[in-house]
Amino acid sequence: MERIPIVTMGESLFVTIQVDIDDRLATMLQDDLMERIVATGARGVLIDISTMDMVDSFLGRMFAGIASMSRILDAEVVVIGMRPVVAITLVELGLSLPGVRTALNVGRGMALLNSALTPVVVEGEPADGDDASD
């Protein structure tokens, strides 16, 4: 059965959606990604959609779902390379993908992940202090 490959890169997972993705394949990717996050302890997920010529409501909701599920599993998701026409169409369709981080290219996506994953070193402070940061 056809599957979208998930590549491990350091602490992150990398997915390139190259096939013309149908709903079944999209759902499978979602399940596979969650399993891999838990199995590898990945802290970040990069999803390259630069070859996708359309993202409809189902796929849009899938990306949003992957982002929220991953966050619960302590991993950040960055969707990379959305084409301008796809972005315009998505918003017009009524999907603004709340909660989905995006980056224009892989480099920026990696940078975004790195900054999100940089451990915050707290020295000499009590652990029970209120976390005022967002």
Next chain:
Amino acid sequence: MATTPPTEASAHPAALYPIVCDDDVVQFRHRVREAAVTAGLRLIDQTKLVTAASELARNALEHGGGGLGEVCAPLTAGRTGVRLIVEDDGPGIPDVTLALTDGTSGAGGLGLGLPGTRRLVDAFELWSEVGVGTCVTVEKWAL
């Protein structure tokens, strides 16, 4: 209103595509993309039409239990563009007005994505009868 010769339509018979599985939705998107390119739609309009086609085809599959997609191009009435007709003989939509109401954050609307689909196209027509089926006709015009 100007009369248009019906020969134009008959010279380009509409192509019919069954929509009974996930892959049919993908195939329908391909056919719509081809028609949109041939009709000379701009990239942004191709993308909007293909996305609308995907939404309608999925509705026919998920809610109508499968259906039929029709791609007609070029249009009659002196307009260039692509017309899509997606129909199913599913349960139908009891409240068409509600189905076309934008639902924000899960409230209101029927969640069929029809208001969004309507925004993507230049002409939109929804017909539905409970127990008979649903038929949506959309058009995207070349400038």
